[in-house]
Amino acid sequence: MSFYNSQAVLIVAAILFVLGLIGVLTRKNIIFILISIEVMLNAAGLAFVAAGSRWGQPDGQVMFLFILAMAASEVSVGLALVMQTYHQHKTLDAEKLRALRD
Amino acid sequence: MPLLFYTSSVIAILATIMVITRYHPIHALLYLVVSFLAVAMIFLSLGAPFVAVLEVILYAGAIIVLLIFVVMMLNLGTDTATQEKQWLQPKVWIGPSLLALVLLSEMVILLMQGDNADMQVTPVEIKQVSISLYKEYIIALELAGFLLMAGIVGAAHIGKHKKKHLHRFLQEENLDAENKKMKQVEETVNN
Known part of the structure; x- marks a missing residue:
């Protein structure tokens, strides 16, 4: 049993989330954008687990499990889309992908 | 700590x-x-x-x-x-x-x-988490299962290496262009 400052955990989660957001906003490569989205989801999960641990309830960890399932399916579909765009356009530049059909 | x-x-x-x-x-x-x-x-x-x-x-x-x-x-x-x-x-x-x-x-x-x-x-405790997961959140758990299934099927469908299908008009245009090319080649050969 130990004591924490409850604000410190939330501030760490907020910093991680904003770092992921900066990655999404500034990167042009689709793979880096996917990586940054993973960082953001992880930070949201950290906030959930911290809140669950603050009140001693299991709900935060349950929500983390759902976030994990969502992140797994999101990254698999996203990587399939990345492969497909690379085969059709031969580039990973997000700014080059402007046409809805080929 | x-x-x-x-x-x-x-x-x-x-x-x-x-x-x-x-x-x-x-x-x-x-x-x-x-x-x-x-x-x-x-x-x-x-x-x-x-x-x-x-x-x-x-x-x-x-x-x-x-x-x-x-x-x-x-x-x-x-x-x-x-x-x-x-x-x-x-x-x-x-x-x-x-x-x-x-x-x-x-x-x-x-x-x-x-x-x-x-x-x-x-x-x-893990026991508390799992009881809560299978009691209160059972519907959300089933929805997460749906999501994973849809993710697998979607990834397999999108990631399939497809041949490029052209519309039939475009295909005819392409065929015409190829025929013209062939004719040109034949003409050059004949000349």
């Missing part, structure tokens, strides 16, 4: 900064592994051992491996790194990062204004 928490959160933040600033995709992924391991350490110090184990196995294991496989299949090497270096000029990243940092400072100020409750961490 608070010391454990603070050191691992500093490591997590530094590793994440390295993730979003690297040029080479593999280097970014390796720093991402470090970041996930540090976050797993934070979970462990917050009294959530089950979630920490899942973080290591699923995030640092499965998702990273998936990303590394795609990077290897697309053969992203030093060319990509030089391209990234060209793309990531200061004038590109300074504006969004400054605005995001302003938002972050606002959020930190808001968080600091609340009453500073010292948090007493008691580990939440």
